[in-house]
Amino acid sequence: MKLCVGFQGESGSYSEASASSRFPGPHYSFVPFKSFRELFDGIENSVIDLAVVPIENSTEGSVNETYDLLVEKPLFVIGEIYQEIHHCLIINKHSSPENISVVYSHPQALAQCRRYLQSKSLDSIPMYDTAGSVKFIKESMKLNAAAIASKRAAQIYDMKILDENIEDNSNNYTRFFIISKTHKNEANHDKISIIFSIPHTPGSLYSVLKEFASRKINLTKIESRPTKNVPWEYYFFVDLEGNMNERRISESISSIQNLVKFFKLLGTYKKAEIN
Numbered sequence: 001m002k003l004c005v006g007f008q009g010e011s012g013s014y015s016e017a018s019a020s021s022r023f024p025g026p027h028y029s030f031v032p033f034k035s036f037r038e039l040f041d042g043i044e045n046s047v048i049d050l051a052v053v054p055i056e057n058s059t060e061g062s063v064n065e066t067y068d069l070l071v072e073k074p075l076f077v078i079g080e081i082y083q084e085i086h087h088c089l090i091i092n093k094h095s096s097p098e099n100i101s102v103v104y105s106h107p108q109a110l111a112q113c114r115r116y117l118q119s120k121s122l123d124s125i126p127m128y129d130t131a132g133s134v135k136f137i138k139e140s141m142k143l144n145a146a147a148i149a150s151k152r153a154a155q156i157y158d159m160k161i162l163d164e165n166i167e168d169n170s171n172n173y174t175r176f177f178i179i180s181k182t183h184k185n186e187a188n189h190d191k192i193s194i195i196f197s198i199p200h201t202p203g204s205l206y207s208v209l210k211e212f213a214s215r216k217i218n219l220t221k222i223e224s225r226p227t228k229n230v231p232w233e234y235y236f237f238v239d240l241e242g243n244m245n246e247r248r249i250s251e252s253i254s255s256i257q258n259l260v261k262f263f264k265l266l267g268t269y270k271k272a273e274i275n
């Protein structure tokens with residue numbers, strides 16, 4: 001039986017590329033979902049076994065919807081993947097480059113090419129997915145429109161590449177999480193992700209961070225997102241280096257649980273290499 005790995009977008013998206021790089025070979029099948037919510041519902045309802053979702057980009061920052069769904073859903077992070085992202089400007093085979101005035105793509109991809117689009121005076125139109133934008137301009141035969149997506153998306157939909165490597169920063173990476181319904185701590189795990197919320201009192205964030213600092217635990221990312229229930233209250237997402245079996249880690253995690261209003265151990269996993 002094949003393991004079903006879900007991703008958001010169409011075939012040819014960066015999420016699919018990232019999923020197939022991590023799960024190569026004949027034992028996996030890849031299932032596209034239109035939205036992040038449908039993807040998260042798919043894994044919660046056991047329609048798929050795993051999901052690969054973007055969490056942050058090195059140029060544009062966090063993917064907020066993913067963070068919000070990680071609070072809402074009873075799901076876990078079991079791995080991370082770094083994917084190098086190089087964007088192409090893609091048009092229909094019968095389009096003339098001088099007639100292109102609008103560009104469709106995923107908001108993250110449009111943002112990663114902001115300076116390029118401004119320099120060419122091209123208007124941007126956000127869509128649910130990069131590869132989906134290629135499919136859309138092909139099916140609707142838009143001759144004045146381009147899409148931003150991967151080289152593979154251009155090949156899949158048999159389209160013309162007008163320009164390559166159009167991202168504003170050539171050092172452009174997206175970090176993906178591998179999401180599962182179950183989680184198991186393993187001896188080789190060297191990274192941990194947690195979520196917490198804290199009371200609105202002076203020093204409460206400091207008191208949590210102190211538990212890590214005093215034990216020389218390295219934090220690799222902190223993000224905050226509105227709780228949405230109470231205005232100006234936040235969930236904090238922290239990634240840290242270590243294994244739950246280490247005393248300094250287990251002690252810090254149990255101490256902070258006495259300081260916070262809400263706590264979730266999002267997952268423990270193996271740190272990915274940046275290729």
Ligand SMILES: O=C(O)C(=O)C[C@]1(C(=O)O)C=C[C@@H](O)C=C1
Pocket residue numbers: 008009012013014015016054057063085106108109128129130131174
């Ligand atoms: O639209 C895609 O191809 C995606 O996989 C989504 C996504 C994202 O959400 O960040 C993934 C990687 C790139 O940074 C641009 C878009």
